[in-house]
Amino acid sequence: MKYQSKKKALILLADGTIFHGKSVGNKEGTAFGEVCFNTGMTGYQEIFTDPSYFGQLMVTTNAHIGNYGTNTDEVESDSVKIAGLICRNFSYQYSRPLADASLEEFLDHGKLFAISDVDTRALVGYIRDNGAMNAVISTDVENIEHLKEKLKEVPSMEGLELASKVSANETYFYGDESATYKIAALDIGIKKNILRNLAKRNAYIKVFPYNASFEELSAWSPDAYFISNGPGDPEPLIDAIAAAKAIIETNKPLFGICLGHQVIALANGVSTYKMHNGHRGINHPVLNLGTGKGEITSQNHGFAINREETEANELLEITHVHLNDHTVAGIKMKGKDVFSVQYHPEASPGPNDADYLFDDFFKLIEKNTKEIAKV
Known part of the structure; x- marks a missing residue:
């Protein structure tokens, strides 16, 4: 593991439910959006650059994200479009010969905040039962009440022109x-x-x-x-x-x-x-x-x-x-x-x-x- 000590992070859903994780790359950050999940086993780079995902916090259900790196030819737009990334295991190293950068480098270039070490099976199960809703991911784990107030200001996807x-x-x-x-x-x-x-x-x-x-x-x-x-x-x-x-x-x-x-x-x-x-x-x-x-x-x-x-x-x-x-x-x-x-x-x-x-x-x-x- 590249980072031995990773910052604590959380996912706070609009209904007050909290899931815990760690920040990718030991970075501090906060990101808001509608939380949703994608069940694809591959194609994370295409997902992250797909304009259809604009404004959404993406939960990837595949257990490992980043293991095959990224390639500049595999983007669907000119920039990262998701609002934030939530995953189980984030791979800092990659093994694909055709890759030209790690996923961490790709996300850093796109200024995207990501968290890992999340129980994504539990999170996805919760979304399936309770529906997609707004959420925030953050390393500001000591100020939950402040995050709740900021989350209330995020507009619903329903009626939102993007x-x-x-x-x-x-x-x-x-x-x-x-x-x-x-x-x-x-x-x-x-x-x-x-x-x-x-x-x-x-x-x-x-x-x-x-x-x-x-x-x-x-x-x-x-x-x-x-x-x-x-x-x-x-x-x-x-x-x-x-x-x-x-x-x-x-x-x-x-x-x-x-x-x-x-x-x-x-x-x-x-x-x-x-x-x-x-x-x-x-x-x-x-x-x-x-x-x-x-x-x-x-x-x-x-x-x-x-x-x-x-x-x-x-x-x-x-x-x-x-x-x-x-x-x-x-x-x-x-x-x-x-x-x-x-x-x-x-x-x-x-x-x-x-x-x-x-x-x-x-x-x-x-x-x-x-x-x-x-x-």
Whole structure:
């Protein structure tokens, strides 16, 4: 062990429950956010840099975190996005030849406070029973009452708009300018691997900030539109919902992932709700209702769309269902080239179970561009 004497730390939940641990790297610190857990055995670097996790204290259920280090090519955004890290055993040493830094160095660079030596099984069990809630992790273990007062000031994730915190400030391009297709992507927390998956299928992507209007998106004359994943409650995203409504009217292809899926549902009058503890992991089973096949998926969301309202909506069809709790995992619009999923096909945990979704998107683009060319 690199650090023989580690500072005492605690996790204080909003309901007053306390769990104990030690600070990683013998550092002092305090971090606030909504506590949630991810069940993935690998992929911690991708999790920590995923914009969808902005504002959350991440509990990793795998017993060892950091054992394979980090690699600069395995980030999903330009910085660490989680609010803090909670783990059982933190590995200061790493053994992967492809790694270029330790996890401790990676977190130090991102100025992220982390604690270890936590009974994560007990903590995760508590969250499962009592739901995701705000919490604070801190080495200020002697001032619990002060931490409680500060914790009361942290806003609830329900009703919280966070896309503006992680979206690009200005438009930018990704891919080969000479590619066959042009896609306008609305960035409400987009992951780099989504852009890679679009670009490698012969697309040139123009990425727009979270509050871009339909007029701004369409002025580029794209062949299709994409609405990304992202953090927070979808209902405050008024601009994105308005843009989705206008895109749908164009009859051009539209694909949404995760938060983008929820935005498309809201554009069709279907409400969303905050889940008890959300879906976060890389082994979530989803049933494709069209093919009857199961898919192993990567998921990260704390909100979902209302299933009863979706079933009653004459414009929508449920295409995918989560097999653990039967929540809606995918929809498409009847008579429109519009579809979305509540999971991350670009994360490839299956590893290739959901790759077809990108292929389906490009089949729609190809079909649509041919139809336009005939007119």
